[in-house]
Amino acid sequence: MAQYAILTAFGRDRPGIVAGLAEGLYQLGCNLEDTSMTRLRGEFTMMVTVRLPEGLRAEQVEGRLAPFIAPLGLTVVCRDLPAGAARRSPEPDLPLFILSVYGADHPGIVARVARVVADQGGNITDVNTRVVGAEDRPVYIMILEIQLAPGVSPEPLQAALEDLKPALGVDLTFRALEQVRL
Numbered sequence: 001m002a003q004y005a006i007l008t009a010f011g012r013d014r015p016g017i018v019a020g021l022a023e024g025l026y027q028l029g030c031n032l033e034d035t036s037m038t039r040l041r042g043e044f045t046m047m048v049t050v051r052l053p054e055g056l057r058a059e060q061v062e063g064r065l066a067p068f069i070a071p072l073g074l075t076v077v078c079r080d081l082p083a084g085a086a087r088r089s090p091e092p093d094l095p096l097f098i099l100s101v102y103g104a105d106h107p108g109i110v111a112r113v114a115r116v117v118a119d120q121g122g123n124i125t126d127v128n129t130r131v132v133g134a135e136d137r138p139v140y141i142m143i144l145e146i147q148l149a150p151g152v153s154p155e156p157l158q159a160a161l162e163d164l165k166p167a168l169g170v171d172l173t174f175r176a177l178e179q180v181r182l
Helices: 017-027 057-070 108-117 154-168
Strands: 003-012 032-042 043-052 075-079 094-106 123-131 138-147 170-176
Touching: 003 017, 003 057, 017 032, 017 043, 017 057, 043 057, 057 075, 094 108, 094 154, 108 123, 108 138, 108 154, 138 154, 154 170
Parallel strands: none
Antiparallel strands: 003 043, 003 075, 032 043, 094 138, 094 170, 123 138
8 A cells, every 4th residue: 555745844945946956856756746846935845745655664754865965955854644645536626716816914814804704614725925015015915715615605705805895904806716636
C-alpha cells in the first residue's frame, strides 16, 4: 500500500527553489501529487502531498533532502499523512463560489468573514490575501473559494455577507464559480 506524506518548505524566495525541491524529491523516488505554493512578502512557502517510495519514511525525507535544498536556505518539515487523508476520491459535485473582499486594512476581517461563511454552512477551500497600497493607507484584498454542502442555498450566505459589509467597511463580491467537469 502506498505511503504518503505532507511536506512543507519555506524560506527566502529566490530562483530555483521549486526546481531544487522537485529534483531532490524526484531523486529520492517521491512523486509530487497535490501542491500549493506562493510567495508572501519575499518569503517562499510550499505545501505538497508526496507519495513516498517503498522503504522511505516521512521522518527520513528532511535529512535526505538536505543536499538538494541546503544551498536554497529552505526549512523543510515532513510528516506522515494518514491513509484516509491521502486517498484520492472523486470530488463531490458541489457548487463553488468566489468571495472577493476589498477594503481598508484592519484586524478582524478574515475572522469575521470566515465566521459568517462557517455559520452559513460554507467550507472555505482556498484563501489568498494581500495588503497593498501605501503604508499610511493599506488596502486589504482577500479572495476565498467557498464550497456549499448539498442542498445549501447560497442566498442566506450572500445576505449575511451583505449585512457584514458596513460593519467591516469593505466591499464584498460573492459569485458562483464556473466549474469544468472532466
